[in-house]
Amino acid sequence: MAELNMEEELKPLDTNELKYDQRGLIPAVIQDVRTNAVLMLGYMNEESIKRTLREGKVCFWSRSRQEYWVKGETSGNYFEVHEMYADCDADTLLIKIIPLGPGVACHTGRYSCFFNTLAGSKQQEIQND
Template identity: 55%
Template sequence: MSFDPATLRYDARGLIPAIAQDAETDEVLMLAWMNAEAVARTLETGRVTYWSRSRQAFWEKGATSGHVQELVEMRLDCDRDTLLLRVRQTGPACHTGRRSCFYTAVRDGAEVEIMAPG
């Protein structure tokens, strides 16, 4: 059975959240958004492409920074409204220079930075 990106459940803006996870360590790296064409481009090229809501343009991860995400596997959740992208990450995933965008924890009611830039 072949996969059709149009069968996913997109929001009213035509977007679906995509969680990037390191395929080797299972570390959650980032969350971004995709539309049907970004999903199709990612599957065609093997390099993760997102949709930038602020720029209203496609954004191939690492195209300018070199911090690419190579797709290992795309998974769909049970409702088909969220994607899990298992990737091979080159360099940091976060634009702040950190491995993950999830570098702030809430501990004992306070925000704590748990990861410094690489």
């Protein structure tokens, strides 16, 4: 088994090196830097990434409304960018954030959008015991 090296050198990328889908979008996983909880998944294009880097708050591209939206503009639940990473294929982003405001990521009022467990998953089995 290969030895795990968590101290590997980070490779800086420009936004034009990222691999966007046919619509010019890239998925962005949002993670709370304090708890490591995954809060949500959004989509970004090159311009929303540039806005995020420039302003320090996460800006997405809304696929349904076809417009830019800064997370927290209407709710007050802003995401302050702490770190941004691209995966090994440069086709997915991981954005580590510090939640500002009430600390709610989901439009349902929950801390994270990931609160539904799938039937048959380990967590579901534990809850049903």
